[in-house]
Amino acid sequence: MLLPLLMPLVTLITDTLLSHFEINPFLLGISTFAFDADKGLVALTFIFACLAGIFTSIQNKHLTISVVKDNLPEKAQLITDSIIRVISIALLLSLFFATFPNIISIISPDESIWGIPVRILFLAISIMYAGLFIIELLNTKKILLCLLGIVLGLIFSLGSILTIFYQVFSWDGGVFSYLFELIMSFFQASFVVWALLCIVLAFFGMPLYIVLSGIAYIAFLQGGGYVDVLPLESYTILADSSITAIPLFTIAGCLFAEGSAAKRLTQCINSATGFMRGGPIIASVLVATLFTTFTGASGVTILALGGVLSLILTGTGNDKDESEALITASGAIGILLPPSLAVILYAVTNIFSGANVLDIFKGALLPGLLLAVGTIILGIVRDKNKMRTPFSLSTFVTSFKEAFLELLLPIAVFILYFTGIFSLVQTAAFAAVYAFIIEVFLRRDFSIKEAFKKILESVPIIGGVLIIVSAAKGLASFFIDANVPYLLSEFVLAHISSKYVFLLLLNLLLLIVGCIMDLYSAILVVSPLIIPIAESFGIAPVHLAVIFLTNLALGFLTPPVGMNLFIASYTFEKPVLKIARDILPYLLMQAIILLLVTYVPWFSMVFVE
DSSP, rough: OOOHEEEEEEHHHHHHHHHHHHHHHHHHHHHHHHHHHHHHHHHHHHHHHHHHHHHHHHOOOOOOSSSSSGGGGGGHHHHHHHHHHHHHHHHHHHHHHHHHHIIISSSTTTTTTTTHHHHHHHHHHHHHHHHHHHHHHHOOOHHHHHHHHHHHHHHHHHHHHHHHHHHHHHHOOHHHHHHHHHHHHHHHHHHHHHHHHHHHHHHOOHHHHHHHHHHOOOOOTTSSTOOOOOHHHHHHHHTTTTHHHHHHHHHHHHHHHHHHHHHHHHHHHHHHHTTTTTHHHHHHHEEEEEEEHHOOOOOHHHHHHHHOOOOOOHHHHHHHHHHHHHHHHHHHHGGSSSHHHHHHHHHHHHHTTTTHHHHHHHHHHHHHHHHHHHHHHHHHHOOOOOOOOOOOOHHHHHHHHHHHHHHHHHHHHHHHHTTTOOOOHHHHHHHHHHHHIIIIIIIIISHHHHHHHHHHHHHHHHHHHHHHHOOOOOOHHHHHHHHHHHHHHHHHHHHOOOOHHHHOOOOOOOHHOOOOHHHHHHHHHHHHHHHHHHHHTOOOOOHHHHHHHHHHHTTTTTTTOOOOHHHHHHHHTTTTTHHHHHHHHHHHHHHHHHHHHHHHHHHOOOOOO
């Protein structure tokens, strides 16, 4: 585990040496090793992502919406669950077969990493789909449902199977080719029905990666049968060097969240601000925001820190309902601040949009700070707590010393990345190694064995995110191939002439998207569709990125199906409607900031050159 984390640091050191000394064969050899190390890290991350997807499925922790299922009668739940099982089995078997045309003919046999042919590395996707398929079979209790799913999967896979036979044996398929034509014609006629079925089943608990993959698979199947594009797109996105940062930052956030970091940070900020009205509120918002920047998922912050922060707030005299509303409202702010994984993914997904990672971080900095400050101010205004902690310089100095190492990490990440000293991957590796050293060797919160156990516990989070990323990339690829961005752009331009009307409609659309889709699916599927339209209205790429991400942060809190409402309901053991009612003032405040960010580009562009 530590070897992949250290590889980017090796690259950093050798790059620094080469920039300060004359190149000689020895240093050139080190540089070559460092370059290969970076390529190797990307390959290891790709394999890790595939294995993480399997582990997430074993733990049954794939992301779902499931807002309808729990309210259904038991018999109706059984029916919908059976349909979901059959479709999942069929799709996973189909995706397994779809990987092999790429291995046989698309990927060059001469391409290799560390001397290992890329064809061999690509097999990790085949293994992932095979593992997911087997797990789904084992979880499906009824043999009849398993057989039905397998038969349906073989029908879906006929094109892939014929392609494999043609590439290996030069067999044209005979009558099976005619049968495949009939299958494509059937799905061309029923594509909308299948797509709507997948969307509806999402609300009944079908994993989101199955929903996205299912729509994408049928889309390519009815459009000519080029389903082998899906595994290839998964490989492309998961083998991107920027994606490597996601598991590394998640590991850093997990180690800090599970250790004593939250307590130390809260005590430090509370000792500095506890004498004033709202001191614990300031501490809680800042800690929640900080952890979301590293975990990359606001729900994780609420789950990991919600209980601790609630105890701190109520223990200092704050109302329990108000405290839990504040924590819920603070959960998504960090996705706008460095080193947010959402910003990284947006930049990677839209690499040709004209907005790179660094510029989006600069653009999102002020809006993110505004959301944090706005939440703090509103929390203080609503604070009726009369308890105050007298300021003590000695207490503050003591707590500052105790939390200094934790405070140093976000500062170091900010400086090292924004000054260009570290690349994104190197920054992520630094954060992961730093968190490991702090928690194991200095704080001694975990033994080495316990730390690796905690890292393993973060794998379902990583796997859940990355498998969504790979599924959504395939669907986004279909939209681009089908020229959907151009068609949408033409439609909008034909019916909307005002830039401000477009921005208002964009806000409404993205709020809905933020409610019903997870963050990563929304970025991968929706952002490529709106960028060409926004360009036609003269909206700067960085400004659009900030509008997009701010909308999604707000969408997490938007009733009735905002994702964080359900996570907070689970964490605080309260009805969703109670949570939704309590956070309404925060939702209104964040909506006002969203409008400022949307209609006043200065807030997004002030730090962008």
